[in-house]
Amino acid sequence: MKPYSKLSKEELHNLKEQLEKQYEEVKKKGLNLDMSRGKPSKAQLDLSNGLMDVLTGDCNLVSSEGVDCRNYGVLDGIAEARKLLADMSEVPERNILIYGNSSLNVMFDTVARAMSCGIMGHTPWAKLKKVKFLCPVPGYDRHFGITELFGIEMINVPLYETGPDMDMVEKLVSQDASVKGIWCVPKYSNPTGVSYSDETVRRFARLKPAAEDFRIFWDNAYSIHHLYDDRRDVILEILNECVKAGNTDMVFKFISTSKVSFPGSGIAALAASRANIEDAKEYMKYQTIGHDKLNQLRHVRFFKDMQGMYEHMRKHAKILRPKFEMVENVLERELGGLGIGTWTKPLGGYFMSFDSLDGCAKKIVAKAKDAGLIMTAAGATYPYGKDPHDSNIRIAPSFPTVEELELATEIFVLSVKLVSIEKLLSA
């Protein structure tokens, strides 16, 4: 295909007319499609229905350490749940603290705790004049929401194929003591699908922060969420790298089973140095007598161990793979070579990321919406909802069926083409 930029004004006008007809045809269908959120599909949820059956019929509800999981107690989680989530996080059990039903809540809680009580004896962030977080972009809107709520200033850091711009990260973290954290999704990043290179992880572990209470917020949401058996991203384990670099306390890792078992009914954990875990427990003991131990037991009984979880994730992959491939195929077929957009082809996770010509993302999302397709709001992948280039759009292929995705992606590319032509014509 000839790039749109090489087309004459007349050719562009003709193309536009033709595409508008197609667009009006689609619009008439009154469709209601959604590629906006990373929700598992019904078929994926069905994979975990067995969770509902493992604690039934007056079965033994006592943990391996003899705790009646029905009663109060056990602040840090039952031993077998700590073991399972430790294995999932690739850290020793002593570095795990089990929380409630989602890692989003663990992250919120960790920031809230730092704000009101401080980290490991340091001044509460709420008492400082200025607190800043680095935000690799594009990134996850709910991360940015937490830091915005607490009035933390967010600084964009470009996210490359290898991870965040580490020159910039090193400079800001070492020179500015008001930089207290950085949001990272190190594997199959939301939304680009990028995984951090070994070099990036090592540079993270070797940071020399100006602030002693600087922490890397390492949201390993997609640690075992591969799409393929034979092609997988592998990343270095950050806590171990931090120990090796003498920065034992510098990282908070977050993990959950939300996209493994049932979203909202999973179990979540913080993985960190023992000093950080003790510090978190010191606050947690005022918050709760304990999290839902029956749900912890339910997860252990269902998955048994990491082998069980890996096998389960292969079933998820079998459902998700054709969906990602459908979107990629339509994008390639319809937009390949046109020079009006680029997109990522991740090997795992829940998202793909699309970059349009500058200044087109909001219009593309609006145009898609008019034809019955909901996309994540343009800008959502940036702090304060402000994409400086207005070009990034997150694509979430998990929830619709393959058939719906084909239709949805066709609406999407039609919208991309039309908005791009308008831009080129007005240039």
Added chain:
Amino acid sequence: MKPYSKLSKEELHNLKEQLEKQYEEVKKKGLNLDMSRGKPSKAQLDLSNGLMDVLTGDCNLVSSEGVDCRNYGVLDGIAEARKLLADMSEVPERNILIYGNSSLNVMFDTVARAMSCGIMGHTPWAKLKKVKFLCPVPGYDRHFGITELFGIEMINVPLYETGPDMDMVEKLVSQDASVKGIWCVPKYSNPTGVSYSDETVRRFARLKPAAEDFRIFWDNAYSIHHLYDDRRDVILEILNECVKAGNTDMVFKFISTSKVSFPGSGIAALAASRANIEDAKEYMKYQTIGHDKLNQLRHVRFFKDMQGMYEHMRKHAKILRPKFEMVENVLERELGGLGIGTWTKPLGGYFMSFDSLDGCAKKIVAKAKDAGLIMTAAGATYPYGKDPHDSNIRIAPSFPTVEELELATEIFVLSVKLVSIEKLLSA
């Protein structure tokens, strides 16, 4: 029995010698008894085992409003769970917001939110020079823990048979704008078992706070936790009374199923005016995508409605009643008329409260511990762990068996007698 105060020094010495022998005999048994925490017993937990069976076998996991409870979403709780907890709280459904697994966490979260973000547009409490809470005493240690963690100054208010000293409450609340809250357990209060009179509830509802963001923290933990069918405390519904008094937004009610189903695996809620609910949701949307909807559904399927819950509570009562009566009987038999202690005889809840001679509580708890009986730490029922009279001891009869309770209460009265004699002899 002759009051100890009427005994001569010689009589006291003889009695002491005799009691010390008994105490040494008990000590030799090497017992390990616990009357410290309000934990349901195994027999009580068994009552709810059916909860584990109601969502099994690929049954319908869709809510009444068509929500797949396995997936993300529904911030405020599924409709049928809101209905059940609204009925339990005696408020309309629109005044209910479902949270996670315990009301302690809802209370923590509500104070944390007021500290960092403020209530309904008012200045965040963390930005004020001074924030104070009124604390009816004796009260619940975990309430005091939350306010202490956030640096809120706690002011003791005497708790009478009818509820807190309302003259003092009215005066402090109306004159001091730094008074932002009061902790209340209005029914079968922890630890005294007192329930607030209608007059007390009405005076609460008619408060004229100096601070617009003053809130009554109404922890209705034992709303349906009666011990008897024929003798029950009934209290006025505070939210409705507040509406009538033109103070619609002045109360936060907290409720949970922790001592109805399984502690730690229950569901909890905030009940408040619609404006307060919207304010809480505005914060909650950053914390979570939603709480555990499957556990909400599980509770509704198991209890069905309030009638089902009332019947369930009668089964709890049947197990708890003989325990409370055993403690009361031993106390009456052993201490009646001695003038060295008074105790409450509640009609519901989880606790009794014992008042020794001044300056004896810590020593009694220590003496009981030496003989193998754990009691709640003396002082725990007061802010900062400081009982000004060192006289209040909380008794939690729920967890041990009736046989263990008899033994435990005998150790307790022996400890009370010995410490009281020591005090009288040294006077």
